[in-house]
Amino acid sequence: MSGVVGREDLYRPLFITCAVTGGDVLPSQSSAVPRGVSGIASEAVAAAEAGAAMVHIHARDESGRPTPSGEVYAEIVRTLRARSDVVICISTGGAPGMSAEERLEGVRATRPEVATLNLGTMNYVGFPDRSRWPSVSSDWEREILESSASNYFVNTLAMVREFAAEFKALGVCPELEVYDLGHLGLARALLDEGTLVPPVRIQFVLGVLGGADSSLDTLVAMTGWARRMLSDGVGRLAVAAVGFPMQFRVAAAALTLGLDCRVGLEDNLRVARARAARGNAELVGVAKQLFGLLGRTAGSPADLRRELGPWAS
Numbered sequence: 001m002s003g004v005v006g007r008e009d010l011y012r013p014l015f016i017t018c019a020v021t022g023g024d025v026l027p028s029q030s031s032a033v034p035r036g037v038s039g040i041a042s043e044a045v046a047a048a049e050a051g052a053a054m055v056h057i058h059a060r061d062e063s064g065r066p067t068p069s070g071e072v073y074a075e076i077v078r079t080l081r082a083r084s085d086v087v088i089c090i091s092t093g094g095a096p097g098m099s100a101e102e103r104l105e106g107v108r109a110t111r112p113e114v115a116t117l118n119l120g121t122m123n124y125v126g127f128p129d130r131s132r133w134p135s136v137s138s139d140w141e142r143e144i145l146e147s148s149a150s151n152y153f154v155n156t157l158a159m160v161r162e163f164a165a166e167f168k169a170l171g172v173c174p175e176l177e178v179y180d181l182g183h184l185g186l187a188r189a190l191l192d193e194g195t196l197v198p199p200v201r202i203q204f205v206l207g208v209l210g211g212a213d214s215s216l217d218t219l220v221a222m223t224g225w226a227r228r229m230l231s232d233g234v235g236r237l238a239v240a241a242v243g244f245p246m247q248f249r250v251a252a253a254a255l256t257l258g259l260d261c262r263v264g265l266e267d268n269l270r271v272a273r274a275r276a277a278r279g280n281a282e283l284v285g286v287a288k289q290l291f292g293l294l295g296r297t298a299g300s301p302a303d304l305r306r307e308l309g310p311w312a313s
C-alpha cells in the first residue's frame, strides 16, 4: 500500500507558477518587468503558453508603479481570462506602503480561484546594500530604495484572520506564503481553529532578507516540518526563491522533493549570471527544462483545478 502511495508521489504532476511582475522589483531594474493592463496580461498569457499552470498577479499602472486599484486588477483579469485558461492567483502582499484594505482590493474586484495569504509580520528588505542599489529614474523608486532598511511587512494575526474570512466569503483558495518556520505553526493554528479550510496551498518564499534563506538545508527542513505538521489532504506544497541562481536551484530541489515551484520576474530578473531575462516565458522555459531533466510532468491548469477541488471555478 505505502509502495503504491510512494510511486504515485514520485510521478504525479507538479505545477509551475509564474509570478509575472510583483510589487517589489523596480521598473528601472529591467525593461522586461511588465506594466499596465495589457503588458501584465500579455506576459501572463506568454507564461501560460510556456507551461505555467498558474500566474501570480500584482497590478502596476502604465508607468510601472504598483497600484492597489481594483479596477486595474479587474481589467487585467478580464483581459487574461479572454485569452487563457491559466489559474489566476491574485496577490494580497501588495507593495511597500500599501494598507491592508488596499491589499484586499484586487481580490474583492476579481474573486480569483487563488490569492496569497502572507503569514507573518517581518522585516522585508529588498535593497539592503546601498552600494549595490540600482540606478532609478523616478522619485517613487528612489523613495523605496531609501526606506528599504526600515521597511517591514505587516501581517498580524488579526489581519490574517480578516483576509482569510474574506477569502472564505468570496470562495477563494488561500495560498499561504511561508517565509519562516514559525509561519508553519501559525498555519497549523489557523487550520485547527477553522479559520482556514483545506485544501489550501502552502508556498515557502525563501531568500527574502528578514525571512528564511534559500539553502537546500532550509528547504529540506521546512518541507519536513510541513509534511509532519500539516497532514495529507491539507494541500500542496510549493516553493519560490528570490534571485539568480537560487530561483532555478531551488526549483530543481523542489522538483526532486515533490514540491511545486514558482519562477518569474517578481523574484528573479536573470536567466544566466550575465544575461537578463527577456520575459517571463523565458524563465518558465528554464523551469520546463528542469522538469524534462528530472523526469517530472508539468501539470496543466485543468490538473491544478482538480487539486484545488471546491475552490476551482
Ligand code: KMH
Binding pocket: 019, 022, 023, 024, 091, 092, 093, 094, 116, 117, 118, 177, 205, 208, 242, 266
Ligand atoms: N514578493 C514575494 C517575495 C505576495 O505577493 O503576497 C512574495 C509574494 C507575496 O509574492
Ligand code: ZN
Binding pocket: 019, 022, 023, 056, 058, 091, 093, 266
Ligand atoms: Zn507577489
